[in-house]
Amino acid sequence: MEKKTSLESPTRASDLHSNNGPSPDPKSRVSDSDEKPAAFLAEDIEKTEHEIHPPTEYSEEEYKRVIRKLDWNILPMVIVLYSLSVLDRSNLGNARIAGLEDDINISGDRYSWLGTVFYIAYILSQWTQIGWKIFKPHNWIASAVFIWGLISTLQATATGWGALMVCRTGLAIVEAMYGPGIPIYLSYFYPRERLGFRVGFFLSGSALANAYGGALAYGITQAKSSVVAPWQILFIVEGVPTCILAIVAWFTMPDSPATARFLNQREKDIATELSLRQPGDRDHAGLQPKQLLGALMDWKCYPPGIVYFGCNVCFGSLPLFLPTIISELGAFSTIQSQGLTAPPYLLCFFTIVFISWISDKVGVRGPFISAFGLIAAIGYIIQATTTGVGVRYFAMFLSVMIFVSVACVLIWVSNMHATDTKRAGALAICATMGQCGPVLGTNIFPKSEGPYYRKGMWVSAGACLIVFVVSAAQSAMLWRENRARDRKWGKGRDEMHTRVTDSYGRDEYFRYVI
Numbered sequence: 001m002e003k004k005t006s007l008e009s010p011t012r013a014s015d016l017h018s019n020n021g022p023s024p025d026p027k028s029r030v031s032d033s034d035e036k037p038a039a040f041l042a043e044d045i046e047k048t049e050h051e052i053h054p055p056t057e058y059s060e061e062e063y064k065r066v067i068r069k070l071d072w073n074i075l076p077m078v079i080v081l082y083s084l085s086v087l088d089r090s091n092l093g094n095a096r097i098a099g100l101e102d103d104i105n106i107s108g109d110r111y112s113w114l115g116t117v118f119y120i121a122y123i124l125s126q127w128t129q130i131g132w133k134i135f136k137p138h139n140w141i142a143s144a145v146f147i148w149g150l151i152s153t154l155q156a157t158a159t160g161w162g163a164l165m166v167c168r169t170g171l172a173i174v175e176a177m178y179g180p181g182i183p184i185y186l187s188y189f190y191p192r193e194r195l196g197f198r199v200g201f202f203l204s205g206s207a208l209a210n211a212y213g214g215a216l217a218y219g220i221t222q223a224k225s226s227v228v229a230p231w232q233i234l235f236i237v238e239g240v241p242t243c244i245l246a247i248v249a250w251f252t253m254p255d256s257p258a259t260a261r262f263l264n265q266r267e268k269d270i271a272t273e274l275s276l277r278q279p280g281d282r283d284h285a286g287l288q289p290k291q292l293l294g295a296l297m298d299w300k301c302y303p304p305g306i307v308y309f310g311c312n313v314c315f316g317s318l319p320l321f322l323p324t325i326i327s328e329l330g331a332f333s334t335i336q337s338q339g340l341t342a343p344p345y346l347l348c349f350f351t352i353v354f355i356s357w358i359s360d361k362v363g364v365r366g367p368f369i370s371a372f373g374l375i376a377a378i379g380y381i382i383q384a385t386t387t388g389v390g391v392r393y394f395a396m397f398l399s400v401m402i403f404v405s406v407a408c409v410l411i412w413v414s415n416m417h418a419t420d421t422k423r424a425g426a427l428a429i430c431a432t433m434g435q436c437g438p439v440l441g442t443n444i445f446p447k448s449e450g451p452y453y454r455k456g457m458w459v460s461a462g463a464c465l466i467v468f469v470v471s472a473a474q475s476a477m478l479w480r481e482n483r484a485r486d487r488k489w490g491k492g493r494d495e496m497h498t499r500v501t502d503s504y505g506r507d508e509y510f511r512y513v514i
Contacts, residue, residue, distance in 0.1 A: 005207070007297070012488060013054050013329075015337035018463055020239040020409060021190075022311060025164065041491050043271060043390065047496040049191075052053065053212060054097045057376070058270045060269055061272070062266075062267075063270065064262070065192075065265050065267070065339060066271050066273075066274065067194060067268045069179070069199075069262055069263060069267065070190065070260075070271065073254075073262045074186070074189060074200060074253075075201060075202070075259070076302050077245075077248075077249060077252065077253060078182055078185070078186070078202055078386060079202055079204070079205045079208070080203065080205070080207035080245065081141070081145055081178065081242075081245060081249065082178070082179055082202060082203075082209075083206070083208045083209035083471075084145075084149070084207070084209065084238075084241070084242045085145075085148065085175050085178060085179055085205075085209075086149060086204065086205060086206045086209035086210065087210075087212075087213045087238055087320075087438040088149070088152035088171065088173055088175075088212065088238060088239060088242060089118060089172070089175060089211040089218070090158065090210060090319030090320060091152075091211065091213055091228060091235065091238055091321045092114060092115070092168075092320060093319055093321060093324065094213060094214065094221075094234060094323050094338055094341075095155075095234050095235065095320065096215035096231075096249055096323070096324060097323050097324060097327050097334050097337060097338070098217065098221045098229075098231040098234055098334070098338070099221075099229050099230050099231045100151065100181075100231040100271045102468065103231070104106045104158065104159070104160060104161060104251040105160075105161060106164075107447070108447075109443075110161050110289060111447070112309065112442055112443050112445075112446065113165070114161075114164055114168050114321050115163065115316065115317075115441075115442030115443075116166045116438075116439055116443060117165055117167075117168055117169055117172075117173065118169070118171065118172040118437035118438075118501050119316055119435065119439050119442065119444075120172075120177075120439060121169045121172035121173055122172040122175065122176050122270065122433070122435060122438075123171075123393075123435045123436065123439075124175045124427075125172060125176035125177070126176060126180065126431060126432070127178075127311045128173070128176055128177045129176075129181050129184075129297070130175060131181075131341040132184055136255050137185055137188075137251075137254075137255045138249065138250060138254065138255055139250070140177070140250075140499075141178065141185075141249050142246045142247070142249045142253070142297075143246075143252055144175075144178045144245070145175045145178065145243075145245065145249055146242075146246035147173040148171055148178075148242065149206060149239050149240070149241075149242025149245075149246060150238075150239070150243055151167055151170045151174065151241035152167075152171060152235060152238065152239035152242060153236055153239030153240055153243070154169045154197050154232075154239075155235045155239070156228075156231075156232040156233075156235035156236050156239075156382065157454060162411050168342060169260075175357055177233070178348040182199075182202055182357065183195075183199050183202075183278070183410065183414070186198050186199060187275070188255075188256050188257070188275055188285075189254075189256075189260075189274075189275055189473065190197025190272060190274065190276070190384075191274045191276065191511070192447060193275075193360075194360075195411075195414075195416075196356065196360045196415075197356045197357050197360045198406065198413045199356075199407075199410065199411050200352060200353070200355070200357075200359070200360075200407045200411060201352075201356060202351055203352065203406065203407040203410070204237060204313070204319050204349050204353050204407060205347045206403060206406070207346075207348040207349040207352055207403045208345070208346075209345075210318075210322075210342075210345040210400075211341075211342045211343075211345035211346040212318050212342065213319075213342075214323070214338055214340070214342035214345065215339060215340030215342040216234075216237070216323060216340075216457070217323070217341075218335060218336075218338040218339035218342075220233050220234050220237055221234070221334065221335050221338055222335055223393065230275050236483075239262075242398035247260050248464070256272075256277060256334035257271035257272045257274075257432060258272065260264065263375075269385045283405065286513070291421035291422045291425070292422070292424070292425045294425075295417065295420055295421075295422045295426050296425060296429070297355055297426025298313040298417075298426075299375065299429070300414075300416055300417075300426075300473075300474075300477075300478070300512075301416075301417075301425070301426040302433070303430065303470050303471075303473070304409055304412060304413045304416075304426070304430045304473040304474070305429050305432070305433030305434055306466065307373075307405070307434075307467050307470050307474070308406075308409050308410075308430050308431070308433060308434025308435075308437070308467070308473050309434050309436060309437040309463075310373070310437065310463040310465075310466040310467040311342065311373075311402055311405050311406045311409060311437065311442065311463075311465075312434050312436075312437025312438050312466060313405070313437040313438070313440050313444075313459070313460060313463035314376065314380075314399070314402045314441060314460050314463060314464065315402065315403065315406050315437070315438065315441070316438025316439075316441035316442055317438070317441035317442055317456070317460065318400060318402075318442060319400070319454075320345075320442060320445075321445040321456070322341050323338060323341050323448070324395065324449075325396075325445070325446075325450075325453060326340050326396070327391045328391070328450045328451035329393065329451065329458045330389065330393060330444070330451065338391070342398045343397070344396050344397045344399075345400055345403075346405050347397060347400075348400045348401060349451050350435075350509035351401065351404055352403060352404050352407045355372070355404050355407075355408065355435045356408070356411075359408060359411070363513055364514055365411060365412035366402070366412060366416060366471050366474055366475030366477055366478070366514050367411075367471075367472070367514070368405075368408050369404075369405045369408045369409055369442055369467065369471040369512070370411065370467070370468050370469075370471040370472040370475065371403045371404065371468075372401045372402065372404040372408075373405050373464045373465070373467030373468035373471060374464070374465075374468040375398050375401045375468075376398060376399050376400070376401045376402035376405070376460075376464040376467075377461045377464035377465045377467075377468060378395075378398055379395040379397070379398025379400075379401070380395070380399050380457045380458070380460045380461035380464060381397035381458075381461045382395035382398070383395045383396070383399065383452075383453075383457045384452075384454050384457035384458050384461060385475070387452065394425050399460070402464055405471070406469055409430070409434075409471075410427070410430070410513060413427055413430050414426075414427070415512065415513035416478070416512055416513070417505065429475040437463070440459075441460075441463075444456040444459045444460070475514045478512040478513075478514045482512055486511075
């Protein structure tokens, strides 16, 4: 007989309603999935789904088939769209050596300000994430993607520095509507133990974008036209496909398991059960102010913000300045420099995917973040202390490995807290602190420092060493905390449904991922 699995537990949502007042009337909900608001997807589904449908039993084969269908139908699109997002924000570096600075005056600090203004606007636009709760996800995704693709394309029409500044600001506002919310979107479909690898795979799109962006720029900059400059062709060719894919996303991206056209009804029921299979506060729904305050008062929320800051000093500067740094090594032409930016990022892409998978398997995040922070620091130190072309180019392969740490740190933050509200607060703290990194990173490679850019290399090395030290210290402290909890409350615990012991989201059953 085939083994069956059920997610029913003593803390089922339907049981909780009987303890906390009358259950909401399912008839008061709009049953048609096409008319269901996005806000229903995240928090209301937990309240009503078990009342409408009994817990679903399923076989291991069915479980794997549903996960496989979700992977093939959701992940490719979100990864491609995110890679286009990174490409459209970072192609400024390729455009610069493709003739942009010959046609538009971006001398002095003007080029750095094009990067800085993007990240300032990006930080200030994090509030747009509320759109994921107001609009249907497929509408929100498609609209954001189309608008940023249009703005990216319009950069080709800029005739002055001011116009580019306006485009970069608009691009940041709209891109902030998409990338930061995708981990939330993926949580609508995947159980938490499957979410880490998917989020890491999604974030690997940043390295993938810079890899094919360099290769694409290599081909585009060889185009000859008496009407359109190569840098203008670059913006058009990389912006128009984004607009086209936005239309595809409108018709293909599901809002929830219930609206996934690629699942039959049986698979939709299983997928809905899986989406609820994660630790959290099962006694309350919606935002819990005291748990949010608990995040603000919890020291564990702040070291990841420092780590993320260090990561983003490099994450924000590498795509903008790497093409220029390679072109000034003295051994490559402008066109060759465009193509040579691709190999380091391609290796980084595969590394991110592999490490995300391994970290899920072994249940460890911090040591990987720390290790790759150290590897990246070594790469920057080599570049800061040598002049040889070959050794400096090799060091770039090490430097870009800081992207691995970027991919892991956001997953790690989610694994440090027992309730959804506390996780949301911790992620907000991490994002706010971390997104200040690119503001520094975009100003540490002034043209006057070329061709070796010693100061920028040392600042970046220092930022990577901060990642190395702080993440290692955080891992050690979490390991000690886990041991203290085991001694105090024992090792036996419910791994799936945590029990909140106070209103601030502290939970004796929860153990931290180190």
